[in-house]
């Protein structure tokens with residue numbers, strides 16, 4: 208049995224898989240904003256799943272950050288109480304078994320590559336379009352992480368082929384640079400762009416509803432979003448040339464997005480034909496926790 212835990216900033220989910228099937232009802236609890244309590248919560252979830260199924264499991268954890276190879280300490284986490292903590296070692300001691308920890312976007316890519324929308328494709332680029340923009344790479348159903356553990360972090364590349372207007376309006380990014388893909392393609396970036404066009408401050412789902420009702424500004428914001436997404440992903444295709452790109456995160460719920468981006472990619476990719484498939488994820492919000500479970504291969 209494979210236990211997966213998705214340790215999010217506000218909620219923690221747990222699942223148990225066996226032969227690719229869910230064998231215990233998935234759990235979801237609020238993430239305690241405290242390190243010791245987080246360890247307790249994870250240990251509690253593992254104990255619950257094992258007692259419900261009467262089986263022991265491998266444990267994989269997805270986190271909003273990474274455990275640095277060099278130090279064994281968590282870095283780049285927006286859940287600040289994890290930063291600088293030996294999360295993997297502490298969990299291994301607590302659970303008395305080896306534990307695998309990976310970035311949550313990498314877990315998403317792995318889940319979709321194994322039995323989601325990216326199944327059957329050799330190289331899968333998993334894209335998170337949410338309050339932040341991230342990504343992960345799965346090659347032959349294994350995460351490609353890289354020595355700096357930043358493979359797939361396209362959200363902090365600069366938006367390619369910026370127009371003069373975009374350059375003038377490009378917002379600063381929390382990472383210290385400006386004009387990052389994330390500042391345009393995150394949910395807040397999309398909402399800000401609608402305001403830039405002269406629209407009211409509206410939530411992303413509300414702008415999408417507006418576009419469906421043929422609201423001019425909402426439609427314009429959508430077209431700009433699609434074109435920017437195509438530009439950002441064209442740079443990924445030029446570098447990685449994935450077989451499939453799988454879209455995830457709250458903004459991926461825009462129904463027109465995969466087709467619109469597929470149609471736009473040939474404008475920007477250095478190839479006259481683009482065979483990369485752009486797909487909506489298959490497992491939705493569950494991909495993070497499923498990918499965490501898949502950090503250990505099925506036994």
Ligand SMILES: [Zn+2]
Nearest residue numbers: 363380382387
């Ligand atoms: Zn940035």
